[in-house]
Amino acid sequence: MRPPVLEVIGLTVEFATDRGPLRAVDGVSFRVGAGETLAVVGESGCGKSVTSLAIMGLLPPGTRLGGAVRLLGEELLGQPGRAWQGRRGRDLAMIFQEPMTSLNPAFTAGEQVAEALRLHEGLAPRAAMDRAVEMLARVRIPEAARRARQYPHQLSGGMRQRVMIAMALACRPRLLIADEPTTALDVTVQAQILALLDELKRETGTAVVLITHDLGVVADHADRVAVMYAGRIAETAPADTLFARPEHPYTVGLLGAVPAIEGGAGRLASIEGTVPDLRRPPPGCRFAPRCPFAGRDCEAQPPLAEVGAGHAAACWRAPLDRMLAA
Amino acid sequence: MTALLELAEVARHFPVRDALGRARGAVRAVDGVSLAVPPGSVLAIVGESGCGKSTLGRLALRLIEPDAGAIRFLGEDLRALSPRALRARRRDMQMIFQDPFASLDPRMTVEDAIAEPLRLHRIVPRGGERARVAELLERVGLRPEAARRWPHEFSGGQRQRIAIARALASGPKLVIGDEPVSALDVSVQAQVVNLLRDLIRDLGLTFVLISHDLGVVRHIADRVAVMYLGRIVEEGPAAEVFADPRHPYTRALLAAVPGMGAKAVPIEGDPPSPIAPPPGCRFHPRCPHAEALCRAEAPPLAGGAHAAACHLQSRLPPPPVLRGPDRGGERLRRLQSFFGAPAPQPETTGINA
Numbered sequence: 101m102r103p104p105v106l107e108v109i110g111l112t113v114e115f116a117t118d119r120g121p122l123r124a125v126d127g128v129s130f131r132v133g134a135g136e137t138l139a140v141v142g143e144s145g146c147g148k149s150v151t152s153l154a155i156m157g158l159l160p161p162g163t164r165l166g167g168a169v170r171l172l173g174e175e176l177l178g179q180p181g182r183a184w185q186g187r188r189g190r191d192l193a194m195i196f197q198e199p200m201t202s203l204n205p206a207f208t209a210g211e212q213v214a215e216a217l218r219l220h221e222g223l224a225p226r227a228a229m230d231r232a233v234e235m236l237a238r239v240r241i242p243e244a245a246r247r248a249r250q251y252p253h254q255l256s257g258g259m260r261q262r263v264m265i266a267m268a269l270a271c272r273p274r275l276l277i278a279d280e281p282t283t284a285l286d287v288t289v290q291a292q293i294l295a296l297l298d299e300l301k302r303e304t305g306t307a308v309v310l311i312t313h314d315l316g317v318v319a320d321h322a323d324r325v326a327v328m329y330a331g332r333i334a335e336t337a338p339a340d341t342l343f344a345r346p347e348h349p350y351t352v353g354l355l356g357a358v359p360a361i362e363g364g365a366g367r368l369a370s371i372e373g374t375v376p377d378l379r380r381p382p383p384g385c386r387f388a389p390r391c392p393f394a395g396r397d398c399e400a401q402p403p404l405a406e407v408g409a410g411h412a413a414a415c416w417r418a419p420l421d422r423m424l425a426a
Numbered sequence: 427m428t429a430l431l432e433l434a435e436v437a438r439h440f441p442v443r444d445a446l447g448r449a450r451g452a453v454r455a456v457d458g459v460s461l462a463v464p465p466g467s468v469l470a471i472v473g474e475s476g477c478g479k480s481t482l483g484r485l486a487l488r489l490i491e492p493d494a495g496a497i498r499f500l501g502e503d504l505r506a507l508s509p510r511a512l513r514a515r516r517r518d519m520q521m522i523f524q525d526p527f528a529s530l531d532p533r534m535t536v537e538d539a540i541a542e543p544l545r546l547h548r549i550v551p552r553g554g555e556r557a558r559v560a561e562l563l564e565r566v567g568l569r570p571e572a573a574r575r576w577p578h579e580f581s582g583g584q585r586q587r588i589a590i591a592r593a594l595a596s597g598p599k600l601v602i603g604d605e606p607v608s609a610l611d612v613s614v615q616a617q618v619v620n621l622l623r624d625l626i627r628d629l630g631l632t633f634v635l636i637s638h639d640l641g642v643v644r645h646i647a648d649r650v651a652v653m654y655l656g657r658i659v660e661e662g663p664a665a666e667v668f669a670d671p672r673h674p675y676t677r678a679l680l681a682a683v684p685g686m687g688a689k690a691v692p693i694e695g696d697p698p699s700p701i702a703p704p705p706g707c708r709f710h711p712r713c714p715h716a717e718a719l720c721r722a723e724a725p726p727l728a729g730g731a732h733a734a735a736c737h738l739q740s741r742l743p744p745p746p747v748l749r750g751p752d753r754g755g756e757r758l759r760r761l762q763s764f765f766g767a768p769a770p771q772p773e774t775t776g777i778n779a
C-alpha cells in the first residue's frame with residue numbers, strides 16, 4: 101500500500117479552561133490517501149475543527165497535543181512553528197466555513213491569490229498575477245480578470261469561497277482540509293462549490309479532509325467517512341458502507357434524524373438528550389447516556405474495532421444485527 | 427373555506443442608500459405575493475438567502491408595513507386595524523425565530539418569559555400563571571423546574587423549546603416559524619421537528635414554516651411556496667411539489683439538495699441582486715430552458731392548486747429522476763425504531779420512482 105498523504109494516530113488535544121481541562125479530541129486516528137476524500141462528520145462541538153487545526157498547526161499556544169500527525173510520512177507534531185509555516189500553503193492548505201475571516205479585506209481577490217503564488221512558488225509579481233487570474237477562472241469566477249481587481253466585500257459568499265479555493269489550491273497542496281466549506285452558502289451555490297472541489301481533486305490528486313455536519317454532503321462527495329462523537333471516532337467506513345450498514349448506534353440515530361426530502365412526511369428518529377459536557381464526559385462510552393442499547397458494560401470504553409472491510413465501530417454491541425435477533 | 431391568513435399582491439421595498447444617504451433604488455424584498463393559508467394547515471415558504479422569506483413572514487404579522495397589497499387574518503384586513511385592535515389581535519398570531527439565544531431576554535427567568543404574553547393579554551387570572559407556565563413547559567418537553575432558571579442555563583435546543591412555549595402561551599391560532607430549527611444540530615433538530623409536528627397536530631395550529639431546508643419542509647408542511655427574488659414561483663401541495671416540481675428553479679433547488687446522489691450538473695450563477703432584478707422572468711439568467719419570451723415578459727403564477735410561474739410550464743421535460751442513497755433498508759429502519767422512529771413503509775414519490 102502506498103504511504104498515505106496524511107496519517108493521524110491517537111491524536112489528543114487538551115485545552116486549559118477556567119473550569120478545568122477540556123479534552124476536545126481524545127484518541128482520534130485516520131489516514132487519507134492521494135486523491136481520496138475523507139469526510140469527518142459530527143455535530144457541533146464534537147472536535148472536527150480542533151482536529152483540523154491540530155493538523156494545520158494552528159491551535160493556540162499552550163494547547164496540549166498528544167499522538168502523531170504524519171504528512172507524507174513525516175511527523176509534524178512537536179515541530180517548531182516555522183516548520184509548519186513552510187508547509188502551509190505548499191503541502192497543506194485549509195479552507196474555512198466563513199471565507200471573510202480568512203480573506204484580507206484590504207487586498208483584492210487577485211492580489212491574495214497572487215501573494216500565495218509568490219510566497220510558495222517564488223513567482224515574480226507580474227507572473228503571479230497572471231496565474232492568479234487563471235486560477236480564478238479555473239474556479240469558475242465569471243469575468244475573472246475584472247473580479248481579480250475587486251475586494252472581498254464586493255463579492256458574493258459563493259465567490260469569496262471560490263477565491264479561498266483558488267488560494268488554497270494555487271500551489272497544488274498534497275492535502276486540503278475543508279472545514280464546513282459550504283455551510284454558509286445556499287444549496288445551489290453549495291452544489292457548485294462541492295462539484296468544483298471534486299473536479300479539482302480529480303485533476304490534482306490532492307488528498308481531501310472534508311469536514312461537515314451534513315450527511316447528504318458525505319453521501320455525495322466522500323470516499324470514506326469518520327463519524328465523530330464527543331471528541332472520539334464512533335465509526336469509520338467507506339461512505340457506501342456507512343449508509344448501507346451503519347454499525348454504531350450513534351450513526352444509526354443520526355441517519356434517522358436527518359430530514360430527507362425523499363422520506364415523506366413522517367416522524368424522525370430522535371436521539372434523546374444532548375451531547376455531553378467535555379469537561380465531565382461520562383465514563384466509558386460517551387454515547388451511553390443517549391443510547392437505547394446501553395448496558396452496564398458500556399461503562400468501559402469500547403475500542404474502535406473492525407467489523408468489516410475498512411469498517412470499524414466503537415461499540416460493544418457491534419455488529420448490531422445481534423440487537424435485531426433478540 | 428375562508429383562509430385564516432390571506433395575502434393579496436403584497437409588496438415591500440426597502441430603499442437602498444449610498445454612503446451619503448442618497449436613495450439609490452430599492453430592494454424589492456417582497457414584490458407582489460398572494461397566498462392563502464387555510465386554518466389548521468402548514469404552509470412552508472422556501473427559497474435561498476435574500477429571496478424575501480423573512481420579510482414576507484414579518485409582513486404577514488404586520489410586524490412591518492407593506493407598501494402595497496392586503497393582509498387579511500380571518501377575513502379582517504390587518505392594515506385597517508387600529509393600533510389597539512392590532513395589539514389585541516397579536517394574541518392570535520405569534521412568531522418563532524431562528525436564534526433562540528437572541529429571542530429570549532437574558533434578564534428574564536423562563537417563567538417570566540413565558541408568563542409575559544399571559545399577562546399582556548390577561549389570559550389567565552392572577553395567580554394562575556404558574557400552573558399555566560408549568561403546563562406549557564410540559565407541552566414542549568421541559569420539566570417544570572425549568573421555570574425558575576435563566577435562558578443561558580439551557581442548550582440551544584432547550585432554548586428553542588422555551589421560545590416555542592412562549593409563542594404558544596397566548597393560545598395563538600397562527601404561528602410563523604422563521605427558520606425555527608436551522609440553528610440546531612441534527613439530533614436536536616430532529617427532536618424539535620418532532621415537537622413542532624406534534625404541537626401542530628394536537629393544538630390544531632395553523633403554521634407558516636419559513637425554511638431553506640427542504641428536508642425539514644418535507645417533514646412538516648402540507649403546502650409549499652417557493653420564492654425567488656421576492657416572488658412566488660411555485661406553490662402547491664408538498665407531496666406534489668417535491669414529486670413533480672413544475673418550475674425550473676424548484677427543480678434546481680431539489681437537485682442541489684445533497685445526498686440525492688446529485689451527479690446532476692448544478693445550475694450556474696448566484697441569485698441576481700434584488701435591487702435590479704432581471705426583466706421578464708427573474709430566473710431567466712440561470713434557467714436552462716429560457717427563451718426569448720422569458721426575457722421579455724414576466725410569467726404569471728398559473729395552474730390552480732399546484733401553480734407555477736413559468737411560460738414553459740406545460741412544455742418542460744419531465745423532472746429529472748433523483749434517487750436518495752440506499753439508507754440501509756429494512757435493517758436500518760428496524761434499528762432506528764429503537765430511537766423512537768416508526769418503521770415506516772418507504773413512501774414512493776416521483777423523485778424516487
Ligand SMILES: Nc1ncnc2c1ncn2[C@@H]1O[C@H](COP(=O)(O)OP(=O)(O)OP(=O)(O)O)[C@@H](O)[C@H]1O
Pocket residue numbers: 440441453454455473474475476477478479480481482638700
Ligand atoms: N430592513 C431592511 N432594509 C433594507 N433591506 C432589507 C431589509 N430587510 C430585508 N432587506 C433585504 O430584502 C431582501 C429579502 O430579505 P429577507 O430577510 O426577507 O430574506 P430571506 O429570504 O429571509 O433570507 P435568509 O434566508 O437569508 O434569511 C434582502 O435583499 C435583504 O437584504
Ligand SMILES: Nc1ncnc2c1ncn2[C@@H]1O[C@H](COP(=O)(O)OP(=O)(O)O)[C@@H](O)[C@H]1O
Pocket residue numbers: 115116117122124142143144145146147148149150151160378
Ligand atoms: N481554543 C479553545 N479553548 C477551549 N476550548 C476549545 C477551544 N477550541 C475549541 N474548544 C472546544 O473544543 C470542543 C470541540 O470544538 P470544535 O472542534 O470547534 O467542534 P466542531 O466539531 O463543531 O468543529 C468544543 O467543546 C469547543 O468548545
Ligand code: SF4
Pocket residue numbers: 348349350385386387388389391392393394395398402414415416417418
Ligand atoms: S458501547 Fe454501549 S452505550 Fe456505547 S454505543 Fe455501544 S451500546 Fe451504546
Ligand code: SF4
Pocket residue numbers: 673674675707708709710713714715716717720725735736737738739
Ligand atoms: S419562464 Fe422561461 S426563464 Fe422563467 S423559468 Fe420558465 S422557462 Fe425558465
Ligand SMILES: [Mg+2]
Pocket residue numbers: 148149150279
Ligand atoms: Mg467547526
Ligand SMILES: [Mg+2]
Pocket residue numbers: 479480481604
Ligand atoms: Mg430570513
